[in-house]
Amino acid sequence: MRNAAIVFIMLLMIVPLIPGASAYLYRLETSDEITVLRGDYDSGRIWLINAGGLTYKTVRYQYFWVEDSSGNKIDGFTFNIFPLVFSDWAPERGYSFLYTITCPSNISNGTYTLVMRFLASTSSGDIYILLARIPLHVISEPLTFGVAEAYVQNRPGSSYVLNGETIVVFSHVTNIGHRNVSAVGQVSLTRDGKTYFFENRSLTFVPGDNLVRFEVPVGYDLPAGTYRLHYFITYDGDTYRYSKDFPVKFGVTLVGVSLKSDEVKVNEDNRAYVTVLSEMSIDMNLTVEAYRDGELVSKTVRQVQIGDGTQVLEAPLPTNVAGTVTAVIKLTYGQLLIGEGNVTYTVSAPPVLTNVSYEETAEEGVLLFRLVVENPSGSSVDGLLRYKLSTDDGVLYKDSIGVSIPPGTSEIAVEFEVPTGETVYYEFALIAAGETSTAMGELYLAPPEPPATNTTSTSTSATSSSTPSNTTTIGGSSAGFLGWLVVIAFVVLAAGAFYYLTRPEESRKKRVRPKPKRRSPLGRFKRPKMPKFRENRELPKK
Known part of the structure; x- marks a missing residue:
């Protein structure tokens, strides 16, 4: 092994003296790219693949240079990798390198090419020059914005938002620099030129990935309609913008109103049935206003609890006044009218x-x-x-x-x-x-x-x-009057007795008086006259 190292070192000393035609030139392939902030540095890992079809016994990194799109070399960069030497690099096999690169502040932002040169030898003693060309992006701004998203909290798949719910908007921001960057985030909810919600927040982006998240409450006082969500991140005169439309509806719908009876008697029970469809549970007000001939005769307001789903509410109707009554039934939340309907019924009162x-x-x-x-x-x-x-x-x-x-x-x-x-x-x-x-x-x-x-x-x-x-x-x-009656009766009886005793015998015979024909069981009383009707604005005096 020691002898091989000595031989490799000698080759490195000899290679620069070898004419270009004596070495073979091959390329190393990569799908990686490097991005660096102007006036800053970057570090990471690069994968290179041996695409030459040969197995290299020993490979050593020599140097690098940077070219622009025209092939001109650009000075001022520093670039280092680790490791510098590795061995037994088989075909289609990849090796990874840790790198560090520094970009001067006077370099224009744009896309360049970083060229890495390697010297490789095979087991047969052949010498090869390996080149790796890596895209190099120089940027002037440290922040990279991910695509923002907005959704309804707890119902991320919904295409609309209900009153009382919350809209969440967020995005990821990457700070590729190595210093904190200050920015300002804003979010607003508008409709027809009117702003219903606004929030402004100072942001600090640390190096790496940063999450920005805003919550926009949709109040119960917002009328139904389509609202636009605006999301901004501004720094150093540059702004990231995002917007999305959200239909807003209350989530409670008054489906219809029906009547128990079209005609009732005075003080007889009557009521309206209010069908409600709801997507949430909420307390609301049910108002019943009764009119007769356009004049308000009754008004009641009571709180009702609305549950999720379909339900029927009962609304008692006034029947203490006679005539045709129209009841207007309103479902409200605070000052917000959710829905209304009306029913007409007749209250009959007998004379x-x-x-x-x-x-x-x-x-x-x-x-x-x-x-x-x-x-x-x-x-x-x-x-x-x-x-x-x-x-x-x-x-x-x-x-x-x-x-x-x-x-x-x-x-x-x-x-x-x-x-x-x-x-x-x-x-x-x-x-x-x-x-x-x-x-x-x-x-x-x-x-x-x-x-x-x-x-x-x-x-x-x-x-x-x-x-x-x-x-x-x-x-x-x-x-006194009764006493006189008694005296008169006594005198009449005495006179009658005297006459009876002194009259002739013939006249004392008992006479049979025929019964008179009775004309009516009522005697002398007359039948009542036909009634006369008189309209009085005042009751008769007693």
Whole structure:
């Protein structure tokens, strides 16, 4: 081995003296490249492949030079490799070298060629010159930018972003120099010239790979639409730019609104069904505004919890007012309207007997009943008025009549002839729109007073009224009047007895009086007159 080394050293001394034609020239191949910053240095590893088809017993690195694109040599570079000598380099086999290169600051940036020269010998003693040509890139800026990427956090494959989510934008920046480099990073989210988010950050890039990452929150206050993300890195007057469009939507959609019933009665339950499709869980506000004839009659706001998926929300609707009601249903988050719909339904309210009053007329024993009816609906309603008047001895009147009740407050007037000196019970029932409203009470009409005597008696007869389920009674006569009645009756009985005892025998025969034909079970009472309807803007005075 020692002898071989001596021989190789002697060859190295002799080779420069050998004419160029006495050595064989071969190339070494490589796919590596070297990049160096102007005024800086670089180090790394290079792989060279023996493409000459020969096995070299000994190979030694001699020197290098740098050429420009025209083949001119460029001075000022330094280049060193390790190892310098190696042996037994077989065909198609690769060897790696550690290298260090220094670039002068006066070199223009561009692509050059680094040429490495090796001297090799075979086992047969042949001498070969091996050349390796390596691309050399000289750059003036230390930073190399990787391609930036932006995605939705937790949903990297999504093509849109939901309100409340976050957009992440990042990129890798390589500092090929050996000194820290300062820069400024910026990110913004804009739409139609308006900036909704902006962040500015100072950056320091150390030698090697650096990761830059920004997070852009998408607030719930952002309206739906397409926004553009802008990403900048600026240093020494140079700027790396990246942008990407992101459609933004809230993630909750009001699909539709349906109604439980198109027509209900007053205070009957009715509700709307709101179908919601959501891609997230969130608390929102459900607002119900009810209008009748364009006037707001009710407004409710309540918080509802929206879950991921499809769900149906129930919204109670007001039914305390009669008429056609339009309910506007809104789904909101804060001041942001997510969706709205409306439903229209009819609230029907039957006419109601609100008051019953009566008063004496000019005709003795005849009372005028006034029935106050409230029709809250917006149109006339046909109904049936049933009435019943009775005393302790039996029914005086019992019948029904058809009535047409106008909207608002109206009055039904009907007259009845009733006996005096007895308690009269009355009952009225109004049947309309499937409902029955009843009013009942009792009254007492004093009999007429006898002719005036020394003893003054008084009787009361007043106008009275009753409301549903109330009873009103008018009564009585004085004790003096009753005493006079007893005296008169005694005198009449005495006169009758005297006549009976003093009349002739023939006249004492018992006479059979034929029964009179009874014209009506009501006696002398008249049938009630047909009711008269009067519309009053005010209730009658009691």
